[in-house]
Amino acid sequence: MARAPPPVYEKFRDVQAEIERSGAAIFRDANGVESLVIHYPYSINYIHSYAEDSPFFLGLANGKLMGSKCTARRCGATFATPRGHCMRCGAATEWIDLPLRGKVHSWTTCHFGSEAFLKETPYNLALVEFEGIGSVMLVRLKDAVESDLYVGMPVEARFDPNPKYSITDVWFVPVR
Amino acid sequence: MVTGGVTKFAKAHPAMDFRLMVKRAYDYALKGIPNLTKDRIDGTRISYFSDHFSRQLKAASMVQDYLGMNPKGSVRIEWGGATGGECFQAAYEAIASGRMDVCLAAGYETMSRVATWKGNEFIALASDTNFDFPLGGFYTGYYALMVIRHIYQYLRLTRFAHITDEREAQRRAIAEGQRIMSLVSVKNHLNAMHNPYAQYPKQLTVDDVLNSEMISYPLTREQICTMSDGAAVAILCDERRAREFTDKPVRIIGVGTGTDTMRLADRPFGTVPLLPREKASDYEGLPYPGVHSFRAGRAAGIEAYRMAGITDPKKELDFIELHDAYASSEIQTYEDLGLCRYGEGYSFVEQGDPFLKNIRYPFPTPNAGAIPVNPSGGLIACGHPVGATGLMQGVFAFWQLQGTIRKHFGDGTLQLKNPRRGAIHSHAGTGSSVTVSILERGFR
Numbered sequence: 001m002a003r004a005p006p007p008v009y010e011k012f013r014d015v016q017a018e019i020e021r022s023g024a025a026i027f028r029d030a031n032g033v034e035s036l037v038i039h040y041p042y043s044i045n046y047i048h049s050y051a052e053d054s055p056f057f058l059g060l061a062n063g064k065l066m067g068s069k070c071t072a073r074r075c076g077a078t079f080a081t082p083r084g085h086c087m088r089c090g091a092a093t094e095w096i097d098l099p100l101r102g103k104v105h106s107w108t109t110c111h112f113g114s115e116a117f118l119k120e121t122p123y124n125l126a127l128v129e130f131e132g133i134g135s136v137m138l139v140r141l142k143d144a145v146e147s148d149l150y151v152g153m154p155v156e157a158r159f160d161p162n163p164k165y166s167i168t169d170v171w172f173v174p175v176r
Numbered sequence: 177m178v179t180g181g182v183t184k185f186a187k188a189h190p191a192m193d194f195r196l197m198v199k200r201a202y203d204y205a206l207k208g209i210p211n212l213t214k215d216r217i218d219g220t221r222i223s224y225f226s227d228h229f230s231r232q233l234k235a236a237s238m239v240q241d242y243l244g245m246n247p248k249g250s251v252r253i254e255w256g257g258a259t260g261g262e263c264f265q266a267a268y269e270a271i272a273s274g275r276m277d278v279c280l281a282a283g284y285e286t287m288s289r290v291a292t293w294k295g296n297e298f299i300a301l302a303s304d305t306n307f308d309f310p311l312g313g314f315y316t317g318y319y320a321l322m323v324i325r326h327i328y329q330y331l332r333l334t335r336f337a338h339i340t341d342e343r344e345a346q347r348r349a350i351a352e353g354q355r356i357m358s359l360v361s362v363k364n365h366l367n368a369m370h371n372p373y374a375q376y377p378k379q380l381t382v383d384d385v386l387n388s389e390m391i392s393y394p395l396t397r398e399q400i401c402t403m404s405d406g407a408a409v410a411i412l413c414d415e416r417r418a419r420e421f422t423d424k425p426v427r428i429i430g431v432g433t434g435t436d437t438m439r440l441a442d443r444p445f446g447t448v449p450l451l452p453r454e455k456a457s458d459y460e461g462l463p464y465p466g467v468h469s470f471r472a473g474r475a476a477g478i479e480a481y482r483m484a485g486i487t488d489p490k491k492e493l494d495f496i497e498l499h500d501a502y503a504s505s506e507i508q509t510y511e512d513l514g515l516c517r518y519g520e521g522y523s524f525v526e527q528g529d530p531f532l533k534n535i536r537y538p539f540p541t542p543n544a545g546a547i548p549v550n551p552s553g554g555l556i557a558c559g560h561p562v563g564a565t566g567l568m569q570g571v572f573a574f575w576q577l578q579g580t581i582r583k584h585f586g587d588g589t590l591q592l593k594n595p596r597r598g599a600i601h602s603h604a605g606t607g608s609s610v611t612v613s614i615l616e617r618g619f620r
Contacts, residue, residue: 012188015190033191037190080441087437087442108393109393113293115291115297120312125312126321127440127467134444136467146393151324
């Protein structure tokens with residue numbers, strides 16, 4: 001039994017391409033040291049529970065945006081991104097409906113992204129603030145390009161008619 | 177601290193796995209001090225950020241094993257981007273508590289084992305996977321959100337307050353912010369020209385930085401650190417033993433740690449925790465930290481300065497190696513650490529305070545030498561193999577305080593004249609945890 005050694009490359013980029021093609025390659029570095037490099041895939045399906053955040057994601061599927069409010073009378077802090085317990089005083093929170101309109105607190109346009117989102121680039125991220133609510137919410141901002149965006153821009157929520165129970169079930173667009 | 181070692185940070189080190197990288201840095205550290213042999217080391221603290229990168233859980237045990245440290249005690253340290261800084265402090269605590277006399281802190285990351293954008297995905301998993309990651313989880317995007325607000329708060333509302341057209345004012349403020357961030361990028365890349373350990377030493381102009389690829393607006397490629405393979409080690413011991421090992425020990429006189437909410441969206445709009453020379457009236461009406469500043473960095477600074485007895489960091493520190501994963505976060509960090517007040521970060525750069533005196537930058541730096549920041553080139557130019565980064569800062573600061581930069585770099589350009597005190601600053605996930613450690617020359 002014998003197998004010819006895999007092809008040798010001096011550029012790491014070529015090694016990457018080769019292992020995707022054939023599963024193995026040899027990298028020779030500037031000192032002549034040779035290393036065997038192999039393709040090593042990994043994928044997994046999680047059984048992910050939203051647990052105490054569940055009502056928020058069920059709400060999105062019904063066109064509702066839910067934040068939370070501290071139940072302690074002396075605190076009453078409000079959160080646009082829900083939290084099961086208040087981060088100021090530690091009391092339990094209750095669900096509140098958020099307004100569907102807000103303003104851009106900050107924004108960016110991503111021209112690159114993680115591998116999972118590269119095909120969606122460029123996309124906009126925005127932190128949205130709501131009247132009378134003590135914290136903000138991170139969302140995708142659609143129907144607008146980089147040069148349209150500014151701090152203070154009025155925006156409103158849109159919901160996916162085919163909800164996937166993901167934070168991407170809601171996005172914002174500029175108020176026209 | 178009595179010795180340290182660093183591997184050259186590189187895009188990929190396919191000929192070394194993580195164990196061998198750490199071994200190389202460890203051997204380098206031991207070479208310098210013949211009286212310190214393996215049997216004198218009581219135990220280790222070993223840091224790496226992500227199990228995903230090497231697809232090897234309990235990799236710290238394999239480092240311990242490869243170094244021949246068994247059966248001595250060891251703990252793995254992980255704290256996001258601040259992993260290396262935490263490891264340094266964990267070793268400090270092992271000594272300070274009396275649990276060990278000599279402790280090895282070792283860290284590494286091998287990020288080349290996956291493609292760059294997959295690596296970005298692993299890093300983005302250090303954001304809330306219910307609310308943040310699925311939106312397009314991307315750390316550069318998160319820092320871009322923060323700097324847009326920082327620019328709004330500190331340039332739009334000040335330098336451009338006179339412009340009444342809101343969108344025009346913001347557009348001009350962002351352009352100004354981008355220009356000033358580019359000065360930081362030029363500084364760090366140019367400093368690194370004299371650091372043989374750096375991954376990307378470069379001679380850049382402001383235009384080169386501005387015209388490099390847009391990654392996440394307004395941050396361009398040259399304003400962002402990259403993925404790296406690398407390892408670093410530091411050996412700490414108690415003061416009595418330090419003299420046995422070296423006549424040039426460095427004392428750790430202050431440690432601090434701070435934290436903030438994992439989600440940017442949850443950051444409160446409260447008041448600034450003050451440093452000794454600040455007054456509440458300095459920041460009247462400033463919603464803090466919001467997403468424009470790192471409250472964790474401020475908290476870590478306050479704790480470390482208090483312990484070290486520092487009241488005026490800009491005067492009492494001779495240099496800082498800080499976590500410039502983004503040129504924006506270097507500017508934000510000047511303010512958190514009290515090198516200038518909140519809101520003064522941009523003019524601090526323009527005045528030249530964080531620049532080195534003996535390097536000629538392609539623009540005026542009138543106050544150069546006031547408090548050199550990232551003389552080594554920082555993360556932007558040296559690279560950021562996460563678990564090693566904070567320890568790398570520790571080693572560079574150690575050599576700086578020993579006065580041995582020329583010996584280790586083969587080039588004395590970055591050696592400051594007679595530095596007495598320096599700080600290292602390590603920072604994780606949108607500022608969710610930060611460490612600051614203060615080092616002082618321990619010899620005459």
